[in-house]
Amino acid sequence: MSEHVVDLQLAVERIKKVLEDGLHAPALAIFQELTLGDQAEAFNRLSEEEQAVLLPLLDVSATADLFDRLTDSETLEAAESLSLEKLADVLEEMQPDEAADLLGDLTPEQASLALEEMEDPEDVLPLLGFPDETAGGRMTTEYIAMRRHTRVDQALEFLRQVSPDHEVPYYIFVVDREKRLVGVLGLRELVISPKDARMEDIMDTEVVHVASGVDQEEVANLMGRHDLSAIPVVDASNHLIGVITHDDILDVLSEEATEDIYRLASVAGTDLEPDSPVRQHVRGRLPWLFLNTLTALFAAWVISNYEAIIAQVAALAVFQSVVAGMGGNASSQTVAVIVRSLALGKTDPSKAMAVLWQELKVGVLQGLAVGTLVALGVWLWRGNPYLGIVVGGALLANLIVAGLAGALIPLALKGIGQDPALSSSVLVTAVTDSLGFLIFLSLAAYFLPHLF
Amino acid sequence: MSEHVVDLQLAVERIKKVLEDGLHAPALAIFQELTLGDQAEAFNRLSEEEQAVLLPLLDVSATADLFDRLTDSETLEAAESLSLEKLADVLEEMQPDEAADLLGDLTPEQASLALEEMEDPEDVLPLLGFPDETAGGRMTTEYIAMRRHTRVDQALEFLRQVSPDHEVPYYIFVVDREKRLVGVLGLRELVISPKDARMEDIMDTEVVHVASGVDQEEVANLMGRHDLSAIPVVDASNHLIGVITHDDILDVLSEEATEDIYRLASVAGTDLEPDSPVRQHVRGRLPWLFLNTLTALFAAWVISNYEAIIAQVAALAVFQSVVAGMGGNASSQTVAVIVRSLALGKTDPSKAMAVLWQELKVGVLQGLAVGTLVALGVWLWRGNPYLGIVVGGALLANLIVAGLAGALIPLALKGIGQDPALSSSVLVTAVTDSLGFLIFLSLAAYFLPHLF
Numbered sequence: 057m058s059e060h061v062v063d064l065q066l067a068v069e070r071i072k073k074v075l076e077d078g079l080h081a082p083a084l085a086i087f088q089e090l091t092l093g094d095q096a097e098a099f100n101r102l103s104e105e106e107q108a109v110l111l112p113l114l115d116v117s118a119t120a121d122l123f124d125r126l127t128d129s130e131t132l133e134a135a136e137s138l139s140l141e142k143l144a145d146v147l148e149e150m151q152p153d154e155a156a157d158l159l160g161d162l163t164p165e166q167a168s169l170a171l172e173e174m175e176d177p178e179d180v181l182p183l184l185g186f187p188d189e190t191a192g193g194r195m196t197t198e199y200i201a202m203r204r205h206t207r208v209d210q211a212l213e214f215l216r217q218v219s220p221d222h223e224v225p226y227y228i229f230v231v232d233r234e235k236r237l238v239g240v241l242g243l244r245e246l247v248i249s250p251k252d253a254r255m256e257d258i259m260d261t262e263v264v265h266v267a268s269g270v271d272q273e274e275v276a277n278l279m280g281r282h283d284l285s286a287i288p289v290v291d292a293s294n295h296l297i298g299v300i301t302h303d304d305i306l307d308v309l310s311e312e313a314t315e316d317i318y319r320l321a322s323v324a325g326t327d328l329e330p331d332s333p334v335r336q337h338v339r340g341r342l343p344w345l346f347l348n349t350l351t352a353l354f355a356a357w358v359i360s361n362y363e364a365i366i367a368q369v370a371a372l373a374v375f376q377s378v379v380a381g382m383g384g385n386a387s388s389q390t391v392a393v394i395v396r397s398l399a400l401g402k403t404d405p406s407k408a409m410a411v412l413w414q415e416l417k418v419g420v421l422q423g424l425a426v427g428t429l430v431a432l433g434v435w436l437w438r439g440n441p442y443l444g445i446v447v448g449g450a451l452l453a454n455l456i457v458a459g460l461a462g463a464l465i466p467l468a469l470k471g472i473g474q475d476p477a478l479s480s481s482v483l484v485t486a487v488t489d490s491l492g493f494l495i496f497l498s499l500a501a502y503f504l505p506h507l508f
Numbered sequence: 509m510s511e512h513v514v515d516l517q518l519a520v521e522r523i524k525k526v527l528e529d530g531l532h533a534p535a536l537a538i539f540q541e542l543t544l545g546d547q548a549e550a551f552n553r554l555s556e557e558e559q560a561v562l563l564p565l566l567d568v569s570a571t572a573d574l575f576d577r578l579t580d581s582e583t584l585e586a587a588e589s590l591s592l593e594k595l596a597d598v599l600e601e602m603q604p605d606e607a608a609d610l611l612g613d614l615t616p617e618q619a620s621l622a623l624e625e626m627e628d629p630e631d632v633l634p635l636l637g638f639p640d641e642t643a644g645g646r647m648t649t650e651y652i653a654m655r656r657h658t659r660v661d662q663a664l665e666f667l668r669q670v671s672p673d674h675e676v677p678y679y680i681f682v683v684d685r686e687k688r689l690v691g692v693l694g695l696r697e698l699v700i701s702p703k704d705a706r707m708e709d710i711m712d713t714e715v716v717h718v719a720s721g722v723d724q725e726e727v728a729n730l731m732g733r734h735d736l737s738a739i740p741v742v743d744a745s746n747h748l749i750g751v752i753t754h755d756d757i758l759d760v761l762s763e764e765a766t767e768d769i770y771r772l773a774s775v776a777g778t779d780l781e782p783d784s785p786v787r788q789h790v791r792g793r794l795p796w797l798f799l800n801t802l803t804a805l806f807a808a809w810v811i812s813n814y815e816a817i818i819a820q821v822a823a824l825a826v827f828q829s830v831v832a833g834m835g836g837n838a839s840s841q842t843v844a845v846i847v848r849s850l851a852l853g854k855t856d857p858s859k860a861m862a863v864l865w866q867e868l869k870v871g872v873l874q875g876l877a878v879g880t881l882v883a884l885g886v887w888l889w890r891g892n893p894y895l896g897i898v899v900g901g902a903l904l905a906n907l908i909v910a911g912l913a914g915a916l917i918p919l920a921l922k923g924i925g926q927d928p929a930l931s932s933s934v935l936v937t938a939v940t941d942s943l944g945f946l947i948f949l950s951l952a953a954y955f956l957p958h959l960f
Contacts, residue, residue, distance in 0.1 A: 093734030216700040226678045243695050248668040282545030283755035302754045303735035313765030321844030330855045330863045337870045341841045348837045352830045359826045366822040370815040373825035378804040385800045389793045392773030403782045411782045418789045
């Protein structure tokens with residue numbers, strides 16, 4: 057644990073203590089001694105009541121800094137307690153991309169009232185039209201652009217004049233007369249170049265850029281691949297319309313990973329945390345449990361068709377769950393590998409045949425290994441080799457089904473433009489459960505005379 | 509899809525085509541037209557045979573650039589085909605943190621031979637002692653540090669002299685006589701400050717930093733929270749020993765997310781991709797399936813104790829899997845939320861009581877909802893209200909077990925210093941399966957006279 061993090065927890069405890077004693081000024085003082093990043097973290101560790109006391113104590117600028125660093129849903133929750141006037145002032149001071157996100161999360165009436173109240177909404181307005189999870193939704197309009205013919209000394213003079221808390225200080229984008237992106241240079245090149253050099257002499261003309269509609273996950277992959285700390289966003293005619301910075305991409309990667317982990321476990325809503333309200337847990341989880349109930353009852357119906365033979369050989373009830381459960385385990389392995397590789401751009405639906413062939417081989421090998429082991433175990437335990445053959449054979453078949461379904465379903469979902477993480481687990485489990493029971497009990501029916 | 513990505517795929521296809529025709533020089537030419545980031549991606553999209561043809565065509569510097577951008581395991585694979593002399597030259601040109609990672613992945617004999625062959629191993633040697641997944645293992649020794657009394661014009665002159673492809677050009681760290689970290693400033697502050705100002709006049713003395721032993725995931729959380737593009741690493745006496753940059757942190761976030769997703773699905777080895785060799789799939793997956801086999805057979809043994817009553821009421825075999833399966837689904841929801849929140853530092857084992865209390869409430873609510881629905885469904889389907897009560901009651905109980913076990917097991921693993929993602933799924937499923945069967949079949953035994 058770094059020294060730094062310990063300090064933060066101490067500060068939070070001191071704030072809680074003085075708030076409990078009704079001392080507002082000391083609480084504010086401790087809070088404002090923290091760095092901006094720690095302020096956001098500390099704010100999150102306070103209870104809702106403590107937050108409600110602290111927030112009104114912050115001035116407009118401090119509130120804007122805080123909102124810039126909270127997640128979107130945390131910002132929305134805090135913003136709803138502000139008066140319209142203060143909200144408009146805070147929006148004015150926030151980073152344009154974060155302000156646009158907040159405006160998009162407010163109700164349409166609140167948003168238009170707040171926009172009317174703002175004195176200078178120009179930075180924010182162009183950002184409002186882009187969906188949240190695209191390059192356009194992630195970009196900021198606060199960046200530094202220079203013209204081709206600008207000299208180094210002019211550029212340095214300009215930098216001295218612009219606001220020092222600028223979000224993108226390390227790249228300078230070079231545009232032509234129509235604001236089309238033609239080059240980029242790092243601040244370092246500017247510093248080490250002769251005073252009278254022009255932007256076009258020192259800029260790099262190979263600029264990695266993205267269109268505004270590109271998905272944020274693809275932007276993150278691109279920035280990671282090129283080790284970029286910022287990437288320019290252009291419209292269809294290559295006009296520079298914004299910039300995405302490394303801190304936004306950290307958020308994107310973290311959010312996308314949470315989303316995939318939650319969706320693979322059938323949890324809706326990436327905002328869910330252990331201490332979220334019970335109603336939020338139930339809203340994010342119960343609908344998926346209901347869907348699982350339906351598929352589980354369908355699997356139960358499959359079994360019910362074999363009740364007559366289970367009544368004759370109750371041992372079948374002992375092993376049917378092994379077959380279905382192992383299929384579920386094997387398929388969730390495949391789903392995880394496929395979904396993650398799709399997210400990282402390491403595979404795509406066009407490779408479906410090769411992936412299925414690979415999974416078939418893996419399924420056969422693992423099926424033979426697990427099936428043989430269990431067949432021998434069942435034979436030893438129950439003293440009936442045929443029961444072992446039925447359980448082991450069904451395991452082999454179901455592990456092959458698991459590999460194929462675990463690969464095919466997410467690839468197919470991606471192919472039709474759906475998020476493969478969203479419902480793969482439910483669909484694949486439905487397949488491995490139902491087919492697992494079907495395969496096992498049909499095999500049992502075939503070998504029935506030998507199972508007594 | 510951005511224009512950029514399409515170009516890459518075209519380039520890959522052209523390289524494949526000319527390599528197929530045996531034309532080496534054109535393949536190299538197309539490859540070298542790509543940006544460094546795209547070269548790594550293109551290299552990955554070639555087959556092993558194509559890689560083996562292309563790699564020897566690259567000179568030392570191009571190979572080093574490529575290795576800097578491949579993942580550690582990809583680099584290792586490619587490095588193993590190089591001669592010792594070329595490998596040493598390439599290591600010399602690589603970024604020190606990446607070179608240290610590669611040396612750590614080679615066999616000890618290969619590594620010491622390569623180090624002996626290197627002319628200038630000073631940059632790399634200090635990095636070799638740190639575990640891969642800590643701040644020390646992620647940091648580079650290539651950073652810019654200045655003394656307190658250095659003037660702005662001296663600093664700018666120094667920047668003009670150092671190598672232009674330096675990894676950390678945007679922060680300047682200020683150290684005292686003993687190399688203890690005392691401040692930081694951005695390149696932008698340097699540019700806009702008077703020529704005769706000294707570092708100590710313009711530096712920020714509140715430097716967010718980490719100790720070398722801090723886990724890489726915590727470093728990523730810290731950089732995200734503070735919107736940092738680089739973070740200094742210090743030893744126990746606050747000496748500056750390295751810097752971690754934003755591109756490393758993108759890799760960390762991506763790797764940690766893959767690791768958690770894979771571990772939650774019981775897949776070992778984060779390098780596994782759909783087109784990995786079959787033996788690598790089996791190595792990463794089969795051991796976990798064997799472990800699952802043991803827990804599944806244990807659950808089967810639980811059922812076997814009730815064979816006598818299943819023989820009397822075969823319908824029990826129809827519904828036992830619904831109870832166990834729904835418990836498994838509910839628990840994987842809880843495990844996902846807890847494991848992810850632990851990874852992001854949003855909860856910790858000290859909050860176990862509050863988390864368990866929350867999960868108890870959620871479990872009761874969801875258990876009542878799902879249990880009632882299924883009880884009514886079973887009553888309607890089978891015409892026996894007692895069977896409905898047994899299934900519904902067992903579901904209620906098992907969903908409470910699922911919530912508690914799904915929270916307790918990852919929190920406990922974290923509490924004893926283990927990775928909560930690593931075995932939570934297996935352990936929790938073992939609990940919900942075995943207890944699910946036990947609860948359901950004991951309830952059935954209690955109501956047995958009414959179930960005929």
